[in-house]
Amino acid sequence: MAILTMVEGGVCAASGFYADGIAIGLKKEGAKDLAFIYSDALCVNASVFTTNKMTAAPIRHFREQGDFEGNFVLINAKNANAMTGRAGIEDINEVLHTLQNQFPQIQNPVMSSTGVIGVRLPKVKIVQGAMNFDLNRRDGVAASEAIMTTDTFSKRIAYEVVLEDGRSFRIGAMAKGAGMINPAMATMLCFITTDAAVDKVTMQTLLDECVHTTFNAASVDGDTSTNDTVLVMANGKSGVFEAKAFKEALEKIMLFLAKEMVRDGEGATKLVTYKITGALNDIEAEIVAKALSNSLLVKTALFGEDPNWGRIASTVGASGMMCDEATLSIWFDEVCVYRQGELLFNAELEPFAAAVMQKPAFMIHCDIGQGSGEFIAYGCDLGHEYVKINADYRT
Secondary structure (H helix, E strand, C coil): CCEEEECCCHHHCCCCEEEEEECCCCCHHHCCCEEEEEEEEEEEEEEEECCCCCCCHHHHHHHHCCCCCEEEEEEECCECCCCCHHHHHHHHHHHHHHHHHHCCCCCCCEEEEECECCCCCCHHHHHHHHCCCCCCCECHHHHHHHCCCCCCCCEEEEEEEECCCCCEEEEEEEEECCCCCCCCCCCCEEEEEECCCCCHHHHHHHHHHHHHHCHHHECCCCCCCCCCEEEEEECCCCCCCCHHHHHHHHHHHHHHHHHHHHHCCCCCCCEEEEEEEEECCHHHHHHHHHHHHHCHHHHHHHHCCCCCHHHHHHHHHHCCCCCCCCCCEEEECCEEEEECCEECCCCCCHHHHHHHHCCCEEEEEEECCCCCEEEEEEEECCCHHHHHHHHCCCC
16 A cells, blocks of 8 residues: 655656746736746646636647647746637747746747736747746745735645655645636646656546646636646656555645635635535436535535525526425534434524534535435635625736
């Protein structure tokens, strides 16, 4: 059995990976806003992108590269380079071509962006700033800070995976995301680096499996970005790989980052786990869980710390999935407020349910009573601060 140990370094934890973040004036007050990830060996990659049809230029540029191995990612904040047409892709090519002239060790570079939609890239600022990169820097903290937008804290994690025979590999990651998060891939960017000797096909398969129960199970506001990206880069430098251990580490990392994004939801005060059991099947359980994580009425009840279980029941019923009030049961953590048609919620029980709602993190569990289907989704509350942030996002 493999042993997973959390280590420092984020995207720089694995052998051969370097990263940094710098300030070039895209954000106010000298905040970091441009980052890179570099590997001193070529990497195979796996990726998952947004389901939004208005796909941003960086994703279209990536897809135009076809099946490739590369070693460099450039990431900017404050500008999504979305809805910029063919010119947006040409801007990326110009920026990356200039960088390759400055740093000949960069091969097949790609770009990722986050920020305002409908504005061309500030190419001059980006190029002039990137010329100051030191590709020998290993500052995963600075890189994770540079990709933040409305995030209130940076999100990074890394594990060392030691196999039974003593051999080991590392996998690290950083992510950004706090708003425009919907379980259709969560506005999020996530970059994962590993020195595991994993092939591209296997890595893509494992990534697809892990996305389903992590980033695709997270919701802040039910909106899907134009730029959502999960990119995994593997340079193979450890010479070690074991599929089960790799998937365990990958899923742990992605689930941690998904929950951190929900916890950091714009103006959020609650991280809520929606556990659905007893659905007709797993697909129906997933639909119910996501209906709850996306419901505005549920989110506002969470913000008001109101144990209004009726909103939970109503949302389950409105999901369109097989359910019945005679078989439904609802818990707030361990407090059962409704059990298979029996009204348990009364003046004596309400303070216990209300106490759960005041926690920064708790679970709402619904047993549908129709089958063996299960799914877990993650959501947060929605309050005044969310409106304030998004009302003046461009300014």
